[in-house]
Every structure is written in C-alpha cells, then in structure tokens.
Amino acid sequence: MTCASDVRRAALRRSTRVRHALWAGSLLVSGAAQAQLGAAIAVESDNRFRGVSLTDGRPDLRLSVSYDHASGVFAGAAATQVEFMRGRHALQLLGYTGYVARVTPELGAEVGVTSSTFGGNTRYDYSEIFTGLSNERWSLRAYYAPRYFGFDQATVYLEVGANTVLMPRWRAFGHVGALRTLGGIEGEAGRRTRADLRVGLGFSAAAAVDVQLAWVTASRGGPYVVEYGARRSTFVLSAQASF
C-alpha cells in the first residue's frame, strides 16, 4: 500500500512538472500582438488563504506575473512565502491557466486549473480545477481539488465575491466562501465544511499601487494542512505594486 502510494505521488509530481512546463511555454508566447503581460509585487501582514493563515500569522511577500491573450486564454504564476509551522519556511510556487469567454459584454464565464508546489516539502503539492462567472462587480466560482494540499481527500470550494466603488480611489469588497471535504477523513471538530469571510476597503494609492485593509475570519471545521494555531479572525493589511 505504501509503495503504491509513493508511485502515485511520484507520477503526480511528474505530471505537475509537465503542466508547469506547459504554462511556462504559454507565457513565452508574449510575442503575440494582442497579449498583455503584467507583473506585481505584494506584501501582506498575513497570508490568509480561504480564511486560514499559511504563514502562521506572519507577514509574507509575493511576486507574480500574469498573462492575458485577446482570445480569452489567461495564465500566471506566483511565488509566495509560506510557513505551515513556526520556523519552517517554504516557497509556494503557484501556476494557473484558463480560458474566459464573454457571455455578455460585461460578464465572463471561465474554466481553468491551478497547481501549487511547495519548495522544501513537496508532499503538500496539489492541483485544482475551477469554473465560474464574473464581471467588474461580482464573481461566483466553484473549485474542485482531488488531493487538497496533497492529502487523500477531495474538496470542493464555493465562493462569492463582490466589490463596489465608494468614491474615486476607494473601494469596498467582500467575499464569502465554503470549503467542504468530499469523503475521506472528517474535518476539524468533526465538521466537513469550513466557511470563511473577508470584508475590507481598498485604496488606489497611485496609478499602479493598491492598498487593502481586510478583516478575515473562518469557522471551525474542514481540512487543515497542519495542526492550526493561528487566530480565527484577524485584520490583514496588504499593498501591491503592479508593473
């Protein structure tokens, strides 16, 4: 059983590397006349992912690149610092690609896949597929991960997000999501589902600099990467500069 599991993990890592190579290839198609290639650097006081801290409540730095083609194909990659346990830092490399089509001039329908690999501890590597609808003001998405953070448990995540302009340069945003395990082990406190909420204010400090202050909270339940010791609710301050 153990041997079969290791073989399966190795095959999964190989396929992950192939996908990463494909995404890198797609990023190199920047010579296409209608492509838009962007980059950003962000700092935040806590790396909260779906309500859960991936840095044990500590600040993190993120570098990212994004690519959009006029055909609707999009892709990107990000490097983020994570700290599942205090003092044990790792680098999360996240890649994604997808396709978005305009259902109406304002509304887009999308489908795509993300994949994460963790430098120094690849057992957390995982992939996720997603689909959704979004426009300038709101988004509705569903995600499915066959092995969420590398564990033998499939998850589905549903989220709704919205934002509105309060005044020039100021915006309010909100997000609510629910992560549920599908079979396998039960989550924290015997609950399969964990809900998270993020609300806050965004400010465009300059043409390419945005600052956010958000309040993030999560319920008990659902899967965790490790034993979780960070606070359930916290304020997160972040700033992003785009290039």
Add this chain to the structure above:
Amino acid sequence: MRALVRRVRGGLRAAIVAALLVTAAAHAADTTPLAPDAAASQQVLVLLNLPPQHYRPDSNYAGSYADAAGRAARRRVAARLAREHGLAMDSDWPMPLLGVDCFVMTVPPDQSPGRIAQDLARDGRVAWAQTMNVFRAQGHDDPLFPMQPAARHWQLGALHDTVTGRQVRVAVIDSAVERTHPDLQRAIELSEDFVAGRAVPAEAHGTAVAGIIAAQADNGIGIVGVAPQARVLALRACWQQAGEATLCSSLSLAQALQFAITHDAQVINLSLSGPPDALLARLLDIALGRGIAVVAAVDRGAVGGGFPAAHRGVVAVADTPSLPAAAAAVIAPGRDIPTTVIGARWALVSGSSYAAAHVSGLLALLREARDRRGVAASTVAAVPARDLVLLPDGRIDACASLSRVAGPCSCDCTAANAGPTVARQ
C-alpha cells in the same frame, strides 16, 4: 411716457452690459494661450482591449483590485505604442462597459491626428483608435453675446447655424486694429499701415469695428462677431486724434482700397464719411465692378449721407430708423453695441460706423452662402446689396436675407421681425 420707459430700459441695459464688460475683461486676463479645443484637436484616443474579469489566484478577493497587473500591462503596451508613433501619453480611462482601456495621446503639431489614428487602428494590439472630436453646445458661450442687439434682432445665433463667414475676406479700412485682442487675434489675416509716420499698435475705432464684424465666437469671452469666421484685412488708413476723433486722408484711403482690391477682399468696410473724392470714387467703381461689396456709414449731417455712402453701388448704412439721413440707407444695429476696444477690453459704442460694421459682417455671411451654392461672383457684381431684404422702415431682415440666398434656414424669420419684408432694389 413711452420715451421715458425706453430711456429707463436703455439705461438698465447699459448698466448690465457695463457690468458684463468688466467681467469679460477680467476673464480675458485669465485666458490661457492654448484653448482646450485646440489641445483636443491634436489628440487621439487609443482603445486597448480589456480582458474579461477572471480568477487570479495570486491576488486577493477584491474584483478589479486583482486586475491591477493587467492595467499596468496595458499602460506598458500604450507607452510602447506612443513611443513607436512619436506621441505623448496624456491620461487613461478604464471603460469596462465597453471592455476597453482608453488612452489619450497627443500628436506632434506637424503630424495629422487623423492619419496617426488610422495607423494605430491597424496595429494588432489596438482595439480601435480615433481622433479626439470636439463637440459644442448649441448657442454661443461668449458672455456679452446675449447683450448684442444683433443677437436678438438678427437672430445671429440661428444664422450661425448656417453660415459664419468662413474664409470670406473683409477689409476693414479704418484706424489701427488691436491684433493681440483676445477676441480678434484669430480673425485678423494681415494688417497694413498706410498712415505715413504715425505708426501705433492699436486704436479705438478700428478695433471696435473689427470686433463687430469678426470677433471670435465660442471662446468663452467677450462678444461674437456677425461673421466670426471671416478673415479680416486690417488696413490702417485713419488715425486717432486727440478727443477721440479719427481722421483719414484721400491718399491713405486710396492706398488701402487698392490693397484691398488687389488682395481679393470680398467685402470692404468704410465706417467713415467725407466729401466726394474722385480718386476714391474710381477705386470704388473698380471694387464694385469686381463684385466686392462696399459698405459705408451714413453721415446724418452731410448731404445724401456723405461720401462714400452716397456713391452708387455702395451699401449706405444708418444706425436708427427714426432719422434716416439718406433715402437709400439701410438700418442696422448701431446703438449701445458691445464690442472690442483697445487694451484687450470691451465697451459699448454707438454710431453709424458700427451699424455699417454689422452690415459688412452680414454681407460676409451672405457671400459664404452664395459661394456654397456655387453662384458665380459676377452675377452679384453689380448690386451686392440686392441680397439684403428690408422691412418697410428700412431695417434689415437678416434671416430673410439669408433665406433668399441660401434657401430656408434654421431661423424663424417671422418671429424676429413681424410684418412684411421687401427686397432692396
């Protein structure tokens, strides 16, 4: 009693105009050299496709916040396009409703915005590109325009919907016109001085006459000329004496007339009067023979209205219907007229000189209308004033005059001047 009411009304009107004149002068001091419409005429809009919103796992959950990198990418593309076409980036505006980011770029003065826009539109990175068009609210925005008698009696705003005197050359043979006046500087095509040894930068009479004829419209200051797009030949043949009297000589007038004729003036304004003069009469006949409309002010103290008003073929103009000095004179607005004066200011003027200036402007409008219809100049050479339609009391019906030349116009001829009209013979 009626006379008293008229005087009170006139006094009130003069007071309001005087207040507006002060405001207009103050406004002129703030006028920047480059009008916004001039800047806009050298700009192009470059529209880049905005990708539909989609998931960006590297960003947080704030909708358009997450697209900041995309915005930066489009700015880079726009900056590259600007460099490649030698343009200057001005500003950008996301337009998510249209799915585009709009970038405003300025084209160098020596290049055509239309051609640049066409080149940009062919670029695969660009959704589309176009020139920055300028649209105007209907009606003039010049603050003194409502106070101009011609605005009401001649429905000048409605006339300008059809004609503005575009490219019609009007020779103002008078004292020196202030070329730098903010309401005149674009109207003056050239100026010449025929007064020997008395060079001055500007004088009152010529500046006032030129303003009535061709002051710029829709520049947010001052007045509107009767023919705001006419080209003025400012020909100084007169000089200002102490006590505001303005004098001219046969020689200086003859030189100026000759210059006007040889430089293809289509209307000659002579807001002056004197004794019959053989030299000038010959030149006037040549001008009239070439189809040039000659307009002169009536001198009520002189026999027959004075010379050149009494000269055959010249359009003689008086400023009031109550005291027609010459039987053949037409009547045009000439009392309490706001117009340009030296020192980049405006003031009220009265007299037949300014009534004549109104008619010169109107004939410039009619000339443009004739040119548009393709009527040869020679057909109007003998009697250019025949286009003028008069009311029984000698006042000009400007709308009917234009309708006669150009066909039905947007103005309501009956509203302004109730009663029958007659064509001038």
